[in-house]
Amino acid sequence: MNKKLSEAVALFEEVIMYGTERIIRSFEHQIFEEYSSEQLQMLQIISKSEHISPGKLASLQGVHKSAISNRYKKLETKGLVTTVDSDEDLRGKLIALTDKGHDVVSMFNEVIYEHVEKIVLDDFQETEIDEFLRIFRKLSTILKTEGDRK
Structure with missing residues (x-):
């Protein structure tokens, strides 16, 4: 195994693991009181996909479809998500964000950006950010x- 690549993967995992924990732990924002990190991640994924099947969402979040179903119900009750018919599969249903869901994702992105900006701007040069x-x-x-090939 390539040692440099192995180190890169380990560092990437550390950044994701500790970065997520640090960000969530350090926030005292209303959005983190109203929604779990799993719900916010789900909204982020849907936002990037426009609409997505429950199965694909479960795969991306690394959970069983029943967990997606539970999260979906809670987010639907709050008016953040809805189902839409699939264009490809007449029986298929996809999950999409409502306008309110888009607003929550925008607020979440803004809160995250402000926090990460404080961390990054103090310790990184412009050239390092470009790289x-x-x-x-x-x-x-x-x-x-790679995901499209499967």
């Missing part, structure tokens, strides 16, 4: 392409 963006754009393209 980070270049690498993550490339990684994103690779991962999306």
Whole structure:
């Protein structure tokens, strides 16, 4: 196994694990009192997908479809998500955000951005941020392409 790649994967996992925990633990914002981190992640995924099947959502969140069903019901009750008919499968239903759901995602993104900005601007040079963006754009393209092949 390539040692550098192995280290990169381990560092990526650490950033995701500790970064998520640090961000969520450090917030005292109303949005984190109203919604769980799993619900907010679900809203983020739906936002990026426009609409998504429950099965794909379960796969992306690494949970069983029953967990998605429970989250969906809670978010639907709050007026954040709705179901829409699938264009490809006449029997299929997809999950989409309502206008209120888009508003919550926008608020969540703003809160996260402000917090990450404080962390990053103090410790990173502009060139390091540019390099980070270049690498993550490339990684994103690779991962999306790989996901489309399956």
